[in-house]
Amino acid sequence: MAKKLLSVLVATSMMAAMLAGCSGKAESTETPAASTVESVAETSTEETAEPVEITLGIWPEDTLTADIEIYEGYVETMKGLHPEVTCTPAYYKYATDTFMPMVEAKTVPTVFETWFTEPKKLIANGAVADITEELKARGWLDKMNPSIKALLSDDYGNVYGVPRDGYALGLMCNVELFEEAGLVDENGYPLFPTSMEDLAEKAKIIKEKTGAAGLCLLAKDNAGGWHFSNIAWNFGATELCKDNLDGTFTANLASPEAIKAMEFVKSLKWDYDVLTADPTNEDWGTGFMQLGTGAAAMYIGANDAVAQPTQVNGLPVDKLAMCAIPAAEGCDQYSLFGGTPYMFSKESTPEQINAALDFLEIIGKAPVATDEAIAGMKAGAQNNVDNGVPVISSFPCWTAEDYLTAQAAVVEEYSNVDPKMFDSYFNATKTSGLHPEEPGSTQDMYAELTKVLQEVLTNKDADVAALMAQANANYQAILDATFTK
């Protein structure tokens, strides 16, 4: 037995040695990136007296190797400008059920991205840093779009985040499948759906002609309710949660319009049968997989996520088109407007916050148009071109003229797509139709809506009106518990 125990130890230590060998090799050959970042750290600490360390939650996801290289370039620039700062990559995708443990464990990255529905909750829980002073010193406070500043502030006017950009939900289309189904005009542009009814019909044609799903609808997590709220607006249910302006809210999920919208979703599954195999297993990421790999022709997505179907899931850059989410006949069209703020760990020191804000300048996401910032924007755009990601405009959340001009110029210079593929989408968002996310406890509303979606998509005999009434009651209970304390 002693021999065997010994051999376990030998085996494990051999494995350890093997792994050490592997990792050393991987770092030196496969990912020059990691070692560069480390060497940056070493030199900078030698040079300056007061080193600052920041962790970057805004780092690209592990499999996006090209993006990571760009970010390593940014770190190089950062090193040149601010040698005292050490940047550590720490990719973090915000999720409601992972964030709080990280706050408690003090492992939140110095700077991370979240969604516009989150800041109020994070601020109320004291989970993020107040950055008012730092922003004031940089003069950014006045450059921020006021309504967005309100989203990122507490009741006393302290600001806790800076916006990256805004987005508007639209309908992303896989042009290959539209072509295969014959749904293109004489110039080869896809025939976008003009109404909800038309969307269902076109989806049906696509399903019949290509075998792929016409539409990918989400129903796994809160993203399902998020997408559905836009569909409901376009059926006339424009107020799913009423702000009573006295600190309380009234749920309004069981209106005839909202029920009609849910009936429509149900018919997509049971009458038209145009959805992917399992909507209850589709989330934000898998939706792009279905669209990008040609398993679904249409998917609700936003302009800031065009890398997902293309770079991540392999759709050629010229085969992605976007239009507005159509309205039901006789209803107004709305596009859900949201955005991505950068927020900061509550453990951050002012030096760390400043260093992180400097980094945002370098990647071209701050309201400055310095040479470095423009170089950062260009590097990002070039990277998109190299990886087949459409370079298109974003919805700016800053009012700084020079910054906006510089941004537009970069988009112009690096444009790699036919603007007509996106015209319908941008026109719709320009005219009117931008609708912010519902007030109140929005993520809870999404959760309740998602449950209804799951039921109507798995149960042919589901009673939509009753389910919506139940969801409404549940949501009202949550609102009452949250806002009348």
Added chain:
Amino acid sequence: MVKKKSFKRQDLWGWLIMLPSLILFGFYVWEPLFENVRLSLHNSIRYEVLDFVGFDNYRRVLASPDFIAAFRNTFSYTLWSLVIGYLVPIFLGIIISETVHMKGFFRTGIYFPNIVPGIATIWIWNYFFTPGATGVLNIILGKLGVAPLEWLNNTHWTIPLIVVTMTWKSAGSTALIYMANISAISPDLYEAATIDGAGIWKRIFHITIPSVFSLAKTLLILQVISVFQILYEPMVLKNGGPNNASISLMMLQYRYAFRDFDFSGGAALSVMICIILIILSGLYMKLTRSKED
């Protein structure tokens, strides 16, 4: 006199040696138990405990729209695991005991899923259960000419199928325990039964099953306790859906604590789960004891 003194010394040494492990037990098992009770009776912001609020947290959790579903499902998981997960290892144990060829291979084969990490197995089964033509099980059914099934999306099947994945993972190791138990049965019993004219079926029901009964009884309560805490399987597979068809009490607790930042609510739910399990254990002990009498 001397003897008594050395006896005391031995006591002291004994306690000293137990101390490090007891501290760990205190930290990981006992203290959190009381801490949960305290948390559940106070309100809190993040981890800061604020005011004493009595049973408010309990009331709030009980009134939550998801509580009833989670409560019902958790019992449903437990019942299904007694139907599927509990009987399969007994069957496996008996049937593999009847082979003489490749017995080692069978033992290894059925135990293999047990070493695969739970999270990995769930990801794998996730793709097996995909509805539509590209799900692995539907591909296999397609080869047999059967139309694709909905699997987990058929809410009647969600919980039983999740129990199947758990059984797939754990049945092998339990079966090995039964096999060891079966091979320890004295051959004399079988011989005597054969002489009395008992056939093979009779021997199973009159010798094998009674022999593993006491083991099976112990494993029963351990199984109930572990399945009652089901968490990550429905969380990764269906996020508790469709429409709460697979949400469990532990999942709800996780959501309270780590999604909604509501540690008091989570603690209240923890305490309730604990109480339910204590009642179940008590019932079990009472039942088994009265049978033995």
Added chain:
Amino acid sequence: MNGFFTKYKNKKDGVIRGYDISSTSVKIACIIIMLICLAIVLFSVFPIIWVFLASFKDIKEFNRNVTILPDVYDFSRLKATWNAFSFPKFYRNSLIMVLGCILTSVFFNGLLAYALAILKPKGHNVVFLLVMWSLLIPSSTNIIALFRNINILNLNGTFFPLWLAYGANAFYIVLFKEFFEGIPKELLEAGKLDGAGVMKIFTAIILPLSKPIIMVVAIFAVTAAWSDFLLPYLVLKGTNYETVMVKLFSFKDTPTDAVSVLRACLFAIIPPTIIFALFQRQITDGAAAGAVKG
């Protein structure tokens, strides 16, 4: 065919005895049982084989093709995912976690069992009862308060709370206790007469005799620690010490393509599979013997 059945003549366990095998119906039953067992093993192993096969597919093939087998067996795809995730890092962290857990599992539980089985200080029955009760306490309901305590002690982001958690395991204690109680008293008495102290008896007499049970506990600890995810996820998420399981569990919130997830699953399965292949006999025996008494 007769050769197939001659082995049954020496069958030592189970309901069908050597003397039954002459009957034709029993012979048929034996063949059917054999086939059922083969089917069961296929069912047990197939999902794991499938991960391996599916890992070679690319995303489009995986999502659209109705096939089990991949079109090509291209190892560079596996390598690309391996490099993209920098998987060696996760392996290293998991290894650190596992090795530490083996040590604490053996050391702390062994010591407590030594006191309970041999030293039996006054009040040891109460301790044993407390330990046994902890088997009945739903461990995961403790997680909220436990996580809070870990944060208060500032142990988050380190391996210590994870390692030490394995030092308080009632199941391992029972295993050790049963084994220690089987050690001949004469050996211990002889040690005492030689003037060996309490610790000396443990290290010089008990531990050398306990290698089989140490092996069993170590194997249990390896499998458990490698697969452990909830506490590691809460404690290590976002640090440089994320283990393989933390990474796998994180996939539920991150938009990672399905094939990368599957390949990561494959990487997570490989190390325990190698250990299992090397020690299958000890592992299956340990699993059977260990739990019979517990």
